[in-house]
Amino acid sequence: MQRSPWKWLMERRTEFESDMADEISFHLEQRIADLVESGLTTREAERKARIEFGNLDAVRDDCRATRPFEAIALAMRDARFSIRRACRNPLPTVFAAATLAIGISAVSLTTSLVYTTLWKPLPFARPDRIGLLWAVNPEGNTTWLSPPEFDELQKQLPGVSAVEAITDLRAQLVLDGRGREIQGIAVSHGFLALLGVRPELGRDFVAEEDAIGSAPTVILSHPYWVAQFNRDLSIIGRTLMINERGHTVIGVLPQSFVLPPASSVMPDNIDFLTPMQPGISVRDRNARMLQAFVRTEGTFVEVAIGLNNYGQRVQREFPTATRMGHGDFAL
Amino acid sequence: MLILKAVSLAPLHGYGILLRIQQISGDVLSVPQGSLYPALYRLVAQGFINAHWGQSENNRRARYYSLTRRGSAHLRKETAAWNEMTAAIAAALATRPEEV
Numbered sequence: 182m183q184r185s186p187w188k189w190l191m192e193r194r195t196e197f198e199s200d201m202a203d204e205i206s207f208h209l210e211q212r213i214a215d216l217v218e219s220g221l222t223t224r225e226a227e228r229k230a231r232i233e234f235g236n237l238d239a240v241r242d243d244c245r246a247t248r249p250f251e252a253i254a255l256a257m258r259d260a261r262f263s264i265r266r267a268c269r270n271p272l273p274t275v276f277a278a279a280t281l282a283i284g285i286s287a288v289s290l291t292t293s294l295v296y297t298t299l300w301k302p303l304p305f306a307r308p309d310r311i312g313l314l315w316a317v318n319p320e321g322n323t324t325w326l327s328p329p330e331f332d333e334l335q336k337q338l339p340g341v342s343a344v345e346a347i348t349d350l351r352a353q354l355v356l357d358g359r360g361r362e363i364q365g366i367a368v369s370h371g372f373l374a375l376l377g378v379r380p381e382l383g384r385d386f387v388a389e390e391d392a393i394g395s396a397p398t399v400i401l402s403h404p405y406w407v408a409q410f411n412r413d414l415s416i417i418g419r420t421l422m423i424n425e426r427g428h429t430v431i432g433v434l435p436q437s438f439v440l441p442p443a444s445s446v447m448p449d450n451i452d453f454l455t456p457m458q459p460g461i462s463v464r465d466r467n468a469r470m471l472q473a474f475v476r477t478e479g480t481f482v483e484v485a486i487g488l489n490n491y492g493q494r495v496q497r498e499f500p501t502a503t504r505m506g507h508g509d510f511a512l
Numbered sequence: 513m514l515i516l517k518a519v520s521l522a523p524l525h526g527y528g529i530l531l532r533i534q535q536i537s538g539d540v541l542s543v544p545q546g547s548l549y550p551a552l553y554r555l556v557a558q559g560f561i562n563a564h565w566g567q568s569e570n571n572r573r574a575r576y577y578s579l580t581r582r583g584s585a586h587l588r589k590e591t592a593a594w595n596e597m598t599a600a601i602a603a604a605l606a607t608r609p610e611e612v
Contacts (some may be wrong), residue, residue, distance in 0.1 A: 207575075239546070240546045482529075
C-alpha cells in the first residue's frame, strides 16, 4: 500500500521523538548512577543530574531544529492548528480576513491610481530633458508661439538640441466614397525624434516633407490603424484623401504613443500626424497657433536666458509684437 | 572537533562521549551536557558521524555514535587548521624584543 508523504513524515517524527526521549533518559540515568556512586543520595543525585543537564525542553527543541524538513513540518503544524481554531470559532478569522482584504484592496487601488497618474514614466526618451516653450502676452499670461517665432527659435535658440512644434488639425477623410471627420495634429518634422519616439511601422517624417509645396504625407495613430484598417500592413504607401488632397501613408505610431501632457487644448486621442509646413503658410507674428517643445542636454536656465535675449531682440525689432518668455518647462 | 576526536577512538554513546572528552583532556575540558545532544544531532545531519542503537555496558539500550569517512576527513582538516593556528599564536607569544 502506498503511504502518503505526510504519513511518512509523521512516522519519522514519532520515531525521532521516542529515540530522543530514550537517549536523554539513558544519559540522565547514567549520570545519576555515577553521582550515587560518588556518595550522593538518589534524590540529590537526580536533582544534580537535572541541574547539570539544563533545560530539557530547550535541549529537545535544539535537537529537533537539526532535522531536515523541520521548518516545513512546523509550518504545517501551525497551519493545522490555525485551521482547527478557525473552524471552532470562525468569527475572529472572518473579521481578520475581511480587515486584511479591505486593507490590501485599498492599498493596491491607491498604488495603481498613483502609479498611472504620478509615477508612470512618459513613453519618451529622457522625458526630463523635454520642456515647453511659451510666449508671454502683455498681461503676463503664457500663450502659444506664432509660426515666425517658431522658425526663428528653431534656427537660433542657443543651448538646445531641438525645438519642434505642433498644432491641432481637424480634417475630412474620404474613404470608400464616404467622408468622415478625423482628428490629427500637424507637426514639425523633428517632433517624434525630439520625443525619442519611432514609428512602429514605416518611417518618420523627413525635412523635405515639411516644406511648403511638398507632397503631403501622413503617419497614422495605432488605435486608428487598428480600428479603421484592421492592422493592415500594406497600409504603408497607400494614398488617403484628407482635406481633398492625396496623403501618402508613411508610418504607424507605436501603441504606447501619447501626446506630451502639454496643453488641455490639444486633443487626447489623435488619428494621424502630418507635417506642418505644407498646409500652414501663416506668417502673422500674432497668430498664436503653435505649441512648441524643446529638448536640451544642458539646463533649462540656459534655455531661459536664450529665450529672454531673443524676446528683447524681438521687442526692439517688432515693438507691437508680443514679448517672449518661458513658462513651466516640466512636462 | 572534540566530539569527532572522541568517537574516532571508539564508538561511544552520548554520556560516554562526555566522559571521554573529560578523560582525554585531563579533566580540563567538559562539554555542557545540554549542548552535547544538539551538537551530536547536527553532526549526524552533516554526515560526519553515524548513530546506531546498541547495548550499553549495563545492558541498557543506548545510541552509539561512530565517525564516518567524511567525518574522519573533516577531523584531519580541522586538526591541521587548529595546529597551524596554535603554532602561529605560540610563535607570536614567544617573540622577544630583539627579534622584532
